Amino acid sequence: MNTRQLPLEDICVVEIGHSLAAPYAGVIFAHLGARVVKIENAAQGDYARGWGPPFIDGSSALFHAMNHGKESISADFSDPACAKLIREFIVGNADVVLQNLKPGNLDRYGLGAKDLTELCPSLVYCNLGAFGATGPLRSKPGYDPLVQAYSGMMSIVGHADDAPSRVPVSINDMGTGMWAVIGVLAALRDKGRGDPERGQIIDVSLYETALAWMTVPLSDCLAGGPEPARIGSGSPNIVPYQVFTCADGAILVAAGNDTLYRRLCDVMDLPSLADDPRFSTNGNRVLNRKALIPLLEARFVQAPTSDWLRVLEAESIPCGPLQTVDCVINDEQTLSLDILRQTPDGRTTTVALPVSFDGRRPPLPGNTPSLGEHNYLLTKPPARERSDDLLHEESD
Template sequence: MTTSSTAKSDAKPLPLDGVCVVEIGHSLAAPYAGMILGALGADVIKIESVDGGDYARDWGPPFVDGAAALFHAVNHGKSSVALSLSNPGDADALRDFIVRRADVVLQNLKAGGTDKYGLGAEQLRALKPSLVYCNLGAFGDNGPWRDKPGYDPLVQALAGLMSFMGGPGEPLARIPVSVNDMGTGLWAAIGVLAALFRRQASGDGEVVSVSLYETALSWGGMQIADYLASGVLPGRWGSGTAAIVPHQAFECADGTIMVAAGNDRLFRRLCDVLDVPALADDPRFATNGARVGHRDELIDRLHDAFRRGNCASWLAALDAAGIPCGPIQTIDQVVEHEQTKALDILRATDDGAATVVGLPVSFGGARPSKIGRTPKLGEHNHLLANAPLETP
């Protein structure tokens, strides 16, 4: 595997160069938002508890240079300031720094957690009206669960996502990626960018609010819309999907591949490749709506056809026919794949200690190359003085 920290220098300053972000966050949602803004050029000052720092520092193994690999993935390129916010002197110092230097505050403490230290949105914006202040919560600003703590797996359950994960008859499952934490970080970054854009015209900041629960509801938006239209709960389709057939994994003689014949034209081509052309003319399968209604009958026949050949031969034939398909790769295969390497998205931190996934966006053909190293706990406490910012 090859990685690069600055494979291609940016031809011009990054979009957020000169923007200062204070991240009063821990775990994943706020740090992920901070990582995005930092990769876009912002200086991100991460505020951690003097008593051990961000919980995610210990979320391993594996550990790299004294911190969990996960921590490196979402905290590289930041500065770390370790404080005890319950100490009035520390809270005052942070408040003063925000008023003097910050453009954005990200915070994901429990509801009201920053207010008791004089660091809440209304308190800080009264001192600095241009400040963009983003709350990242578990369940949102209102409602009976407003004060309920929440992590990604719990929110997956409460928002209904787990109810349609997995296959028929299988145990309930969660998406084994923290989609709500990361999605909430994405929505936070989008909201902050929109607020900064509006600030250019008005001069005023504002309060942006996002939450894991709202993010989860948005991920389930299509299923919710379908249910509200039909009154029918979403099914559990394993590798497949509710509204398109065939669009799932198929077992071959020596393994499993993914096939996505997403329209009638592609389905007919699939039948030709599998040497079962009569299926494309069968009224039960001739249209996608009909195929959805006769899913089990069709999928059984397609499985029988796929089992007659091996993965490589089917993938070659499907590719030649222009049918979307691919192997089900493991992570080691993904990082070594030529497509991954060609995108140059795996980047080493500037000190070479860790390798992370870079920002999945390019500007003018260049991916933002600001990776930075992962800070030690409290390494940049001096930044709360009047000294200029220093990017790690």
């Protein structure tokens, strides 16, 4: 797949972002063919450049993973002349702006949603916040673990007697980046079938994303169910649906319905558990989890993982080994998907877009920019001319 075949080749995205949420949205757009111009703080750049080790040529591997394929402009927004150049660049080039700075920060420099959409009515402007655009916490900054704690997510992660722990990837940051892309694409679609000069202001946040991930626990609670609790690798709604320790390792077994459960009992030579009324339906198994799981655990530990995987797979019972990250990198399925790709300069290997078009995965869109590598863009003529003279107004 070459660049001409990518779906967003005619879209320019300006990312005024740092850390993870806006940069992840930006890198998704870059993989889909958009031109992504990243505006960074002139003094130190995106904070994530220092979030290591490991480092690759002075920037963290995390930064490379989230920012390859972009152009970098360094800016000092407190300098009115610099802010004016940024504003002119956006109005003259951008279809989309992504920003995840502290609420109100960009408004001081004439770069907030209201100012820029007045200057450029067709602009789609997306705010990626911490707690949402309304409510008592609308101005509160936030990072992923703070939102994991506040949203109740940490209260259901781990085992009953564990200290609170977080999902060890920035699930709310990256999820918010995904929602930003979904919202922006919907707004661009809306423009395409209506008024092409009408943009929109999109608001997404880490907290709203966390609440979306928590849809099932929140819905269970709202329906009068028991307070969601930590149950390790298990599911509150399906049993058995968790990791089991075997003689030489561990596997996850997902017997997601009554038929699969009966097959599991047959394979494990435990017919009495299939006929026991306490366990005959999934609802009963959920209610009697504490009685059933130890009986299965005692049986699984009697044989090695390879034996269990072989017999379970033969009966089409969903299962798989508990793998470490290094195993995943070298796993035959991972390799066959060709999803781990190198940037063109060979410096970075990271994960490509988990989407294919007509069986072809978009390539990595380019290398990771150095801070301010593309500052010359501010002196180039705009990509499009506008009928008004708004580009030449002086900043406040």
